[in-house]
Amino acid sequence: MSHIQRYIQTPIMHRVVEANGFLFLGGIVADDRSKDMSGQTQEILEKIETYLAEAGSDKSKIVSATLYATDMEQKDAMNDVWKAWLDPAALPARATLGVSELAPGALLEVVVTAVK
Numbered sequence: 001m002s003h004i005q006r007y008i009q010t011p012i013m014h015r016v017v018e019a020n021g022f023l024f025l026g027g028i029v030a031d032d033r034s035k036d037m038s039g040q041t042q043e044i045l046e047k048i049e050t051y052l053a054e055a056g057s058d059k060s061k062i063v064s065a066t067l068y069a070t071d072m073e074q075k076d077a078m079n080d081v082w083k084a085w086l087d088p089a090a091l092p093a094r095a096t097l098g099v100s101e102l103a104p105g106a107l108l109e110v111v112v113t114a115v116k
Contacts, residue, residue: 007055016055023055023114027068033105037074040107041081048112057114059085062092064113071107072098078108 008015017024028047030040045059052058069075075096086092092112102109 005055008051015051018055018116021116022063023052023057023061023116025051025112025114027109027111029103029106029109033103033107037069037071037077037107038081041078042085044108044110045081045085048110052114055116057116059114060087060090061116062086062090062112062114065092065094066111067094067096068099068102068109068111069096069107070099070102072096074107 002020003018005018006014006016007018013026015026015028017026025048028044028051030043032043033040035043048062049059052061067078069078078096099109
């Protein structure tokens with residue numbers, strides 16, 4: 001029997017849904033969309049860290065990440081922040097996809113799966 005726990009409800013979703021020891025985080029964007037790619041990436045990663053902590057986990061337990069970027073020419077700036085945030089020995093599986101648009105002003109949206 002599956003155990004499902006939900007954390008951090010918004011009007012349209014829960015930020016984190018736990019099922020059978022996995023934590024699924026919905027798409028996360030920066031609140032301050034005046035920031036450049038590095039700034040938005042940093043803000044998103046800080047949110048992820050907060051959401052994981054609320055669910056009893058941390059960034060070292062991220063197993064998969066999908067990043068949606070509106071400008072693939074800024075991927076290096078995004079990667080620099082990503083690499084500084086994670087331990088090289090604990091990098092998750094990851095895909096980065098170029099998309100035509102996200103929320104207005106959003107340069108990046110990140111979806112992650114972690115374990116408890």
